[in-house]
Amino acid sequence: MLLFGGARNGSAGRDTGQGAVEYLGMVAVAGAVVLAIAGTALGTEVDEEILCQVRRVVGTTVCGPHDTEGAPGPGDTLPPDGAPPGADPFQPAKCLLSSEETKDTVVVQVLFIKISSTEQVKVMQWSDGSVMLERVTSTGGGVTASIGADIPGLKNWGGGASLGGSYVRSSGSGGRWLFDAHDSDDPQKDLEANLADAEQFAEYLKAAHKCRSRPPGARSTELGMICGAAADDKKPDVDPDKAPDVDITKTTTEIAGEVNFGGKYAKDDKKVQSLKDDIAAEIRRNNPKASPKELEEKIKKAQETVIGSAPDTKDMGNGSLQGLSGTMSQDVVVMRAKTGPDAGKITFVYTFEMSGRSGAGDQTGGTRMQQIAVTYDAEAYDRETEEGLPHRPEKLKITTSEESGGGPGVNAGAGVNTGPVTIDVGAGGGRTQTRLHTEVAEITLGEDGDREAVEDWIRGRGGNPAGQGVPSPSALVGPLPPDAGPIDRLLHDKAQITSLDYDVNTDWWNASLGIGFGVSAGSLTAGFKLFGIDVTHEERTQTITGNPAYAGAPSGDGSRPWKPFTNCTGTRPITA
Numbered sequence: 001m002l003l004f005g006g007a008r009n010g011s012a013g014r015d016t017g018q019g020a021v022e023y024l025g026m027v028a029v030a031g032a033v034v035l036a037i038a039g040t041a042l043g044t045e046v047d048e049e050i051l052c053q054v055r056r057v058v059g060t061t062v063c064g065p066h067d068t069e070g071a072p073g074p075g076d077t078l079p080p081d082g083a084p085p086g087a088d089p090f091q092p093a094k095c096l097l098s099s100e101e102t103k104d105t106v107v108v109q110v111l112f113i114k115i116s117s118t119e120q121v122k123v124m125q126w127s128d129g130s131v132m133l134e135r136v137t138s139t140g141g142g143v144t145a146s147i148g149a150d151i152p153g154l155k156n157w158g159g160g161a162s163l164g165g166s167y168v169r170s171s172g173s174g175g176r177w178l179f180d181a182h183d184s185d186d187p188q189k190d191l192e193a194n195l196a197d198a199e200q201f202a203e204y205l206k207a208a209h210k211c212r213s214r215p216p217g218a219r220s221t222e223l224g225m226i227c228g229a230a231a232d233d234k235k236p237d238v239d240p241d242k243a244p245d246v247d248i249t250k251t252t253t254e255i256a257g258e259v260n261f262g263g264k265y266a267k268d269d270k271k272v273q274s275l276k277d278d279i280a281a282e283i284r285r286n287n288p289k290a291s292p293k294e295l296e297e298k299i300k301k302a303q304e305t306v307i308g309s310a311p312d313t314k315d316m317g318n319g320s321l322q323g324l325s326g327t328m329s330q331d332v333v334v335m336r337a338k339t340g341p342d343a344g345k346i347t348f349v350y351t352f353e354m355s356g357r358s359g360a361g362d363q364t365g366g367t368r369m370q371q372i373a374v375t376y377d378a379e380a381y382d383r384e385t386e387e388g389l390p391h392r393p394e395k396l397k398i399t400t401s402e403e404s405g406g407g408p409g410v411n412a413g414a415g416v417n418t419g420p421v422t423i424d425v426g427a428g429g430g431r432t433q434t435r436l437h438t439e440v441a442e443i444t445l446g447e448d449g450d451r452e453a454v455e456d457w458i459r460g461r462g463g464n465p466a467g468q469g470v471p472s473p474s475a476l477v478g479p480l481p482p483d484a485g486p487i488d489r490l491l492h493d494k495a496q497i498t499s500l501d502y503d504v505n506t507d508w509w510n511a512s513l514g515i516g517f518g519v520s521a522g523s524l525t526a527g528f529k530l531f532g533i534d535v536t537h538e539e540r541t542q543t544i545t546g547n548p549a550y551a552g553a554p555s556g557d558g559s560r561p562w563k564p565f566t567n568c569t570g571t572r573p574i575t576a
Contacts, residue, residue, distance in 0.1 A: 088563075091550050092442070092496045094128040095568035097191075098543040098575070109144065109514070109532040116140045116168055121205075123198055127571045129190030130180040131198040135205060136250055140170020169253045176246035177201060178340045187571045195574055245339045254329040279303050326356040336378055345394070346378040364406035365432065370470055373397040374458060392451045393458075397442040398491075400472055403504065405434030421530075422516045429509035436502040436542060441473035443495040450490055457487045473497050477551045479558030493554060498565060501546035508538040543573050 101122040108115045117139050124132040144166035179201070182193035280299045287295060333349040355367040375395035384391050407430060445451045455461075476492045484492075491497070514532030548565035555561060 088552065090496055090553050090560075091563070091565065091567055092498060093567055094126045094130075095498065095500060095544070095548060095565060097125045097127050097568075097571060098502075098541070098573035099124045101538075101540045103536075103538045103540070105534075105536045105538075107532075107534040107536075109534070111530065112143050114142045114144050114166055114168055116142075116170060118170070118172070120174075121202060123195075123202065125191060125195060125573050127187065127568050128180075129183065129187035129194060129571065130178060131191065131194040132176055132178055133198045133202055134174065134176045134248070135202075136172055136174030136248055138170045138172025138250055138252065140168050140252065142166055142168030142254075166256050167254070168256075170251070172250045172252075174248045174250070176248060176335070178245045191571060192574060245337060246342075247336045247338065249334045251332045252329060254327060256327045276303050327354070329353050342375070344378055345375050346381055347373055347375040347395075349373045365404070365434070367401075367403040369399070369401045369403075371397075371399040372458065372470065373399070374454070390452075391455055392448075393445055393454050394451070395442070395444050396454050397440065398470060398473060399438065399440050400470075401436060401438040403434050403436040405432060405504070407432035424512070424514040424516060424532075426512040426514075426534075427510065430507075432504075432506045434504045434506070436504050438500045438502065439473035439498070440500075441471070441476060441491050441495040441497045443491060450494075453486045453490060474499060477560040477562070492560070497551040497560070498568075499549045499562070500544060500565075500568070501548075502542040503545045504540065504542040506538065506540045508536065510534070510536045541575075543575060544568070 099122055101120065103118065103120045105116060105118045107117075117137075119137045120135070122132075122134045124134070126132070177198070179194040179198045180190075181197065182190040184190055279302050283299045283302055284295060287298060290298065329352075331349070331351040331353075333351070335347045335349065337343050337345045337347070349371065350373075351369065351371040353367060353369045356365060373396070374393050375397075376391055376393055381391055383389075443450075445454060471488055471491060473491075473495075474497075476488060476495070477497060480488055480492055512532065512534040515530045516532075548568040549562040550565045551560040552563045553560065
């Protein structure tokens with residue numbers, strides 16, 4: 001399995017480049033765990049053709065044949081739209097400097113059924129001095145199960161391993177707010193002022209949500225009005241008619257798996273041991289002339305005849321450490337912009353992500369992501385959908401990323417057995433430091449031929465080589481081969497292509513409580529929870545680092561040289 005293109009001088013192709021060895025191994029093993037549990041790739045009812053293209057990047061699916069009618073080419077080379085006069089049209093006007101994200105997840109499990117609730121709040125700082133605040137809440141449901149087995153050689157200790165898996169599909173909604181009221185000739189000061197507005201508005205959202213979540217009761221209406229007035233005092237000077245600037249709906253499908261290693265703990269069964277001692281004493285008294293070997297055989301035979309295979313200890317519980325976990329998730333996000341630079345637009349964002357983590361005490365992890373975002377005029381899209389007409393995309397954005405690293409962390413659990421029922425308590429936490437490499441290819445579609453080529457590509461129609469999957473942005477900066485498809489040529493000739501690196505710090509903790517039931521058959525144990533609750537909190541901060549670069553205009557030999565991304569480096573991110 002190949003990684004996304006990471007080198008800035010790569011040639012055209014799919015998913016080329018070199019990543020960290022531990023990252024590649026981590027993703028490969030995690031993928032094997034997840035696929036072993038799921039037995040299938042993820043599915044969706046929303047634009048399967050696009051998602052099929054996205055998923056192909058990690059080799060989890062092969063799309064079927066499509067129509068082979070000829071699609072129009074991109075035409076003559078033209079610079080991207082929207083560049084200021086005199087500026088390099090291939091350099092984007094801004095970049096993401098940093099983001100701070102908080103994610104809280106609560107999962108309730110009843111028998112094999114999982115019900116999840118998630119809230120995500122994200123603050124993004126941009127190099128032009130603007131700030132975005134995004135809040136999304138989602139709920140979902142799915143199924144989960146686990147199976148365990150003893151490890152040979154650790155039977156006396158009770159050592160074993162368990163394999164668990166789950167499938168969850170969720171949906172949610174939220175909003176995105178743009179803070180750019182402070183707009184001067186100094187983007188650094190603008191960023192500071194806009195960030196203060198965004199943080200104040202985030203506090204208002206928290207307070208307003210707390211008011212809406214108040215339980216019903218006596219004087220609830222009066223108390224709700226007082227709470228609402230207090231929340232409004234925290235609201236910055238933002239026009240309510242323009243908030244949120246973007247409405248978001250989100251659908252997520254996730255398959256997760258984990259491998260845990262641990263053992264049982266027990267206490268001596270005094271009654272069984274006492275009976276065995278009495279049997280041994282009686283055999284020795286009645287066989288005074290027997291050799292030690294004969295006595296041992298007679299004692300063992302007598303004990304097995306009278307007691308059977310009852311152990312000397314009672315199984316009281318268990319302890320475990322998570323050794324490996326893996327997740328595959330698929331997001332479909334729909335964003336309708338009401339104000340701001342994209343007012344009146346609708347954007348569909350399709351994301352496929354695969355991640356894994358291993359180790360106890362010192363954890364290592366890796367993540368791969370591929371994303372396609374397509375923007376349309378909202379009014380025209382709705383009309384075309386109603387009348388069954390072809391859609392006309394206005395923008396296309398392809399994003400790939402790979403992340404690897406690690407840090408101290410542990411996820412452990414312990415249980416107490418009461419017959420076939422087990423009460424489990426788990427907890428964990430950690431802090432990881434990773435490096436995130438991101439590549440983006442973005443194009444504004446101003447010509448009918450370009451729009452038709454993109455629409456054919458995302459739907460798997462026309463002369464597009466659908467079997468080759470989604471192009472990696474860095475693979476588009478070199479001279480194209482003669483058999484390059486229309487999308488490769490379009491992005492190579494006209495797209496703004498960037499390469500950015502980020503330092504990422506993640507703090508997380510987890511706590512869980514479960515009441516389970518297990519059924520054993522030989523060395524295998526299948527179990528499920530009668531009831532369980534799991535709470536996870538995660539704080540993630542990413543900050544730009546390294547040397548941001550963008551690909552300049554195509555040169556005479558067909559390559560696009562990398563250049564310093566000056567629109568990205570003139571403003572410094574504000575850190576806590």
